[in-house]
Amino acid sequence: MLTLPKGYRYAAGYAGIRKVERDDVGLIVSERAAEAAGAFTTNVVQAAPVKLARKHLEQTGGKAQAIVVNAGNANCATRTGAAAARETVKAAAKALGIPASRVLPASTGVIGVEMEAARIVKILPELAKGLSPDRFEDVARAMMTTDTVIKTASQEVELAGGVVRVAGMTKGSGMIHPNMATTLGFVMTDASIEAKHLRPMLRAGVERSYNRLTVDGDMSTNDTMVLMANGASGVTPSRAERDVVAELVGWVMEDLAEQIARDGEGARKLIVVRVLGARDEAAAVRIARAIGNSPLVKTAVAGSDPNWGRILSAAGASGVEFDPRKVDIDLQRVAVCRGGVAAEFSEAEMKKKLDAEECRIRFTIRGGGTGQARFWSCDLTEKYIEINASYRT
Amino acid sequence: MLTLPKGYRYAAGYAGIRKVERDDVGLIVSERAAEAAGAFTTNVVQAAPVKLARKHLEQTGGKAQAIVVNAGNANCATRTGAAAARETVKAAAKALGIPASRVLPASTGVIGVEMEAARIVKILPELAKGLSPDRFEDVARAMMTTDTVIKTASQEVELAGGVVRVAGMTKGSGMIHPNMATTLGFVMTDASIEAKHLRPMLRAGVERSYNRLTVDGDMSTNDTMVLMANGASGVTPSRAERDVVAELVGWVMEDLAEQIARDGEGARKLIVVRVLGARDEAAAVRIARAIGNSPLVKTAVAGSDPNWGRILSAAGASGVEFDPRKVDIDLQRVAVCRGGVAAEFSEAEMKKKLDAEECRIRFTIRGGGTGQARFWSCDLTEKYIEINASYRT
Missing domain, CATH: 3.60.70.12 (L-amino peptidase D-ALA esterase/amidase)
Incomplete structure (x- = not known):
C-alpha cells in the first residue's frame, strides 16, 4: 500500500x-x-x-x-x-x-x-x-x-x-x-x-x-x-x-x-552485490559495479552456475588493486571461495539455491579497509536479446 | 593457405x-x-x-x-x-x-x-x-x-x-x-x-x-x-x-x-566500427569502443534493426565531448543519420542489408579533428546466453 x-x-x-x-x-x-x-x-x-x-x-x-x-x-x-x-x-x-x-x-x-x-x-x-x-x-x-x-x-x-x-x-x-x-x-x-x-x-x-x-x-x-x-x-x-x-x-x-x-529486460533474477573490505567506498563501488556489469557473471547467474571464478575475474578487472589471496566470495550466503581459491561446497546444492529469484553475491577482502557498497543488477537471459533485437519492430 | x-x-x-x-x-x-x-x-x-x-x-x-x-x-x-x-x-x-x-x-x-x-x-x-x-x-x-x-x-x-x-x-x-x-x-x-x-x-x-x-x-x-x-x-x-x-x-x-x-560467442555477424573526425586517435577509440561494447547496438545488429539512435546514444555516453548536430552515421555504407537526425532511407532495404554477415558502422564527426579508429565487435544473440549460462555444465 x-x-x-x-x-x-x-x-x-x-x-x-x-x-x-x-x-x-x-x-x-x-x-x-x-x-x-x-x-x-x-x-x-x-x-x-x-x-x-x-x-x-x-x-x-x-x-x-x-x-x-x-x-x-x-x-x-x-x-x-x-x-x-x-x-x-x-x-x-x-x-x-x-x-x-x-x-x-x-x-x-x-x-x-x-x-x-x-x-x-x-x-x-x-x-x-x-x-x-x-x-x-x-x-x-x-x-x-x-x-x-x-x-x-x-x-x-x-x-x-x-x-x-x-x-x-x-x-x-x-x-x-x-x-x-x-x-x-x-x-x-x-x-x-x-x-x-x-x-x-x-x-x-x-x-x-x-x-x-x-x-x-x-x-x-x-x-x-x-x-x-x-x-x-x-x-x-x-x-x-x-x-x-x-x-x-x-x-x-x-x-x-x-x-x-x-524488472531488468529479460531478467528472471535480481542480483544484489555487496562488497566489503575495500580501501574506501569508491573502490567498493568500482568492484561491485564490475561484478554487476559482467555479462559472464550475469549469464552464470541465469544458468544457476556457481561460477565464482568469473566473479573474481570481473573484480580483478575493475581497476582496483587487491590481493586475490585475501578474497572470500559467498553466493546465497554459502562460502564458495575462501582466500582466493575454491571453498568446499556442494555444487548440486548451490545450483538449487541459485534457482531462487534473488542472487546474493558477497565479495569480501579480508583485512582490507572499511569501504563497502551495495549494487543491484540482474541476470542476463535469452529474453534480453529477444526484446532488444526487435524493439522497434 | x-x-x-x-x-x-x-x-x-x-x-x-x-x-x-x-x-x-x-x-x-x-x-x-x-x-x-x-x-x-x-x-x-x-x-x-x-x-x-x-x-x-x-x-x-x-x-x-x-x-x-x-x-x-x-x-x-x-x-x-x-x-x-x-x-x-x-x-x-x-x-x-x-x-x-x-x-x-x-x-x-x-x-x-x-x-x-x-x-x-x-x-x-x-x-x-x-x-x-x-x-x-x-x-x-x-x-x-x-x-x-x-x-x-x-x-x-x-x-x-x-x-x-x-x-x-x-x-x-x-x-x-x-x-x-x-x-x-x-x-x-x-x-x-x-x-x-x-x-x-x-x-x-x-x-x-x-x-x-x-x-x-x-x-x-x-x-x-x-x-x-x-x-x-x-x-x-x-x-x-x-x-x-x-x-x-x-x-x-x-x-x-x-x-x-x-567467432564471438553466439555471434552471427561481425561488426566493424569506424570512427572519423574525432579530436584525436584516443577519442576515436573511446567512441568506437563505446559503440562496439553497447549491448543495445549489438542486439539491434542481431535483429537487423537500423536503430542508429542507439549508436548515437552509445557514442554520447563514451565520455568524449562532441556536438551531436555534427554527427553522420552510415550503416552498410548507407546514410542513416545526417547532422544528428534521421536521414532518408528505406527501412525495409536497410533491414535486408543488415542481414549480411558483416555490419559496417561508420560514425563521422563533421569538421572534427583527424582522429580515427577501427574497432571490431560482434552481434549479441540468444546463443551467447546459452553458451555462458551453461559453460561449466
Missing part, C-alpha cells in the same frame, strides 16, 4: 505516441508551486525535454508545479525536438493555468524519430480535467516502456511538526547504467523544504540508488530524476529533521532502483 | 584436462632459442602460467624456445596453481632438452578448479616426439575453448636479405575485452630481431588489433600474447626493414583480432 504525499494530483491517457493502445502520457501536478531539484543524464547526446527541464529549473531557481511525461518516443536526435518539447509544455501550462516555466517535460522511448507533439497537446486539456490524487499508479504505468510491472515506492515519518510523506515512481528496464541519475524517476514529498536543500538530498539519494544499478551498462539520452517538495503537509522539517527526510528519499530511491533491476 | 615461418615445429594431444576428448595441449617449439616479447593481462587476478611466463621472459632477458599451452583449465585462483605451472614447464623442458626458463606456459579454460598437471606431464614426451613443422593448425585447434573455428593468419615479405615470414594463432570468443592484450595469441617470425626491438613491435601490434576488439567487455585472467623471432630465415632486417616486419606483425594481429570478433 502506497502512502501518498498530500497536495499532488495525477492523470494519464493515450495520445497515440506508442503504437499499442496503452496510456503513453502522464501528468503529475502539485496544487501549489513546489520546490524542486533535478538530476539529468550526463550523455553528451541529450534529448530535447532534458534540455528544457534543466532550463526551466534554472529559470525558476528550483520551482516546479507539473511534470508531463510520455513514453513511446524519446524526442531525442530529432529535427523538431526542441519545438515539440516547448509545445507540449506550453499546452500543459495552459491546461493547468500555470506558467510554462513551472512545467518539466520528460520523454522515453525510441531515439531519432520525430515526435508528433500535437498528439500530446490534443489530450492535455482532458488529462487536466481528469487529475486525481488517486491516479499515482496510472502515471507510473503510462511511462513504462519494456517494463513488465509498474515501479512505485513510498515512506512516511512523523516529525515534530507532524507527518510527512515521500512517494516515487520510476520506469526502465533496459539502457540502465550505473554512473548517473538513470532512467526517469519522480519523487514527491509534502514536506516543506527549499530547493537549495532538495538538491543535496537528490544527489545523495541518486548516489546510493540509481548510481548503483546496472542492467546492461548502457546510458540513456533521456535520464531525468526530479524531486519535488510542495509543503502541503504543513510541516517544515528542522535542520536535523531534514536528514531524516533525506534518508526517506534515499529509501524510496533504493526501493525504486531495486525494482528496476528486478 | 598459411605461409609458415621456418624453424618452428608444433604438436598437440589430449591430456584429459577438458572433459570432451579433443586435443587440449599444444606445443610450439623453435629449433633454436628465439628472441621473444610478451604482453599479459592487466587483471589483478592473474593465472599462475601468466606469472611464470612473465618471470621467465625477465630471467632470460627475452629468450624463449617453447610455448606449452592448454585449454580446459585456466589454472587460476587455485591452491596448487604455481606448482602445476612449474611442473608442466619442467616436463616440457625435459622432453625438449632445453632450460625450463625458455619454456613459456599459457592456460585457458575454467577458473578456480585445481589443475592436474600430471596429466599434461604424462603426454609431453609423446608430444615432443610428434613435433612437426606442419602441425601449426593442430595447436590452434587444441587451444580452442568455446571457439567454433580455428584462428590463424600469416604474412610474408621479401627484404634485401631474403624472405621473412610471420604467422600467428589465437583463440577466444568470450571474455574478450578491448583494453589489453586479450586472450591467448602466439605470433612467430623467422626474421632475426632482438627482443628489445620485438617489444615495441608487439605493443604497437596489440594496440591496433587486440586492444580494439570486444565481444562482451569481460577481461580475462589469463591473457597472454607472445611474439617470437628465431632468425631461421637467415635474414636480419635493417632498421628500416624492421618497420616493415612490424607492419606485417600488425596485419597478422589485426587478422586474428577480426577472426575473434567474427
